[in-house]
Amino acid sequence: MTEQTAPPADVTAPAPATLPPVPQDPPPPPAQEEDPGPAAPRPPRRVLRAVLRWTAAVLVMGGLGAGTVAGITSMKRTDVPGLATRDDGRWDYPALTLPALPAGAPRPFSDSNTAEVHHADLRRLLLPAPAGATVDKELDGGWVDTARFTAEYGKGDRAVLDQHLKDSALRHTAARGWTMPDGTSSRIYLLQFNSVAYSTAFYDELYGDDSLPRPLAGTTEPVFDEDWTSTAGAEFTTAHVYSVPEPHGAEQVRYAYVLAGDTVALVVHSRKGKAGTETVPFHQTLILQNQLLG
Template sequence: MTEQTAEPTDAAAPAPAPLPAAAPPPAPQDPPLTPAEDSAPAAPRPPRRVLRAALRWTAAVLVLGGLGTGTAAGITAMERTDVPGLATRDDGRWDYPALSLPALPAGAPRPFADFNAAEVHHADLRRLLLPAPAGATVDKKLDGGWVDIARYVAEYAKDDRAALTEQLENSALRHIAARGWTMPDGTSSRVYLLQFNSVAYSTEFQDNLFDNGSLPLPLAGTAEPAVDEGWNATAGAEFTMAHVYSEPEPHGAEQVRHAYVLAGDTLALVVHARKGGAGTEAVPFHQTVVLQNQLLG
């Protein structure tokens, strides 16, 4: 209640007695302490400086954690962005250039979109070929352009070429693009992309390569291939399938590793070969298969 003051008068008058002040509301009562709490000394409050430092560190950890999560989500949810090039390390990886997926024609879907039932790659097939790594000597006959059926079937034994040629000529094959190179250590690499009208035709041709068996037709100059036990079956892009093989000991004048990657309407053949007793290295071969797989996925 506000305090009132009397107006002054000509004659002095005794001052009125002050009104009683309003009683303050009762303070809330704390619950009774337990014996342990009653005997324990009160914990000192941390200094403000310590609290501010703790809050700053907590915020920093949360920000860094959010950045890490966002980066991982960006990589796993790549649309038409850069594909990681797997940096060169001491484990023998090759130094591939930065890779990126080519732009799609306006309105064209990605190969594994829900409304692309045929799983067609609408980008230029030649732009989906893996480029040669640093230090490679590019094969002038396999320079990343189109090749004919005869060049592709030359990768197989002579006895199998006629049947493969007939299968490809009677199928819905659209294009074959290829690139080859040789590394300073003598490893030669060749990558072929065979594009069909739909995933049904590419799958049918892949099945013919396996001739209803567990292993594919051997490549020229090699014995029956063996499954590459060092290959990580979970590697590669979603919705694609990779079959990876290596020529077992004893091999001939050169050891050959090869892989098939089925990605929608396109079947890729990746070949690494190297003469001499050392044979081909597994690490750069697996790296090549992974990167070509990602470009198709």
């Protein structure tokens, strides 16, 4: 059998009816505004982002820097890497204090004390031994006789100095000595006279007729210590500093005289061996003893 198919339907939609246009009011004229001038060109977004990043970085680094500075200033110098003070050889002396004066007694260099007399106990004006020192039993900070003092000089000078001390108005002599672990021997003598006139006369006698002092026992003629500065001493005192020049032989000696009013001080450092004595602890000892007398 033959299947019959229906004819295709017409799928074309009828065209919509066309409506007439609706009349509209004309647009209002633009408002009159002041001319703002040419607009500034806007930076590219890439530049803005870079500026913001660097600003934030600067603020962060500034905060870190301020914190670091605050941390360093609150730390001890020895706690900061690279700023720690290296050991320069100074000895560990105890804190120094001047002894009390008798009631109504003036200081040695006050205007009312024309003789420049130290009214404090002379033994209390001796520099104490530093930490680690072995104290000399003969020079323990007490009184000594003139023979012990003149024994620091050669045999040819002892009799002259001893006689001068007997003829002068020497009141008494105090001394202290010690030995450090490195072998350095230290001795300090304080000779007190009735007035600055007598101490000055003996000070001159220590030099004899020469510009250099009498050599100490076992030493050659000394030379001036060029590393010493005159401003290192206390006010109103005079210090002359010497050392035995190279080659110093089996022992090197450094010594100094201090004239402080009615008192003459002798400070000695000696050490056997080629290394000799160290400059820093000798100057430190001399400065501190000088300050106690000034």
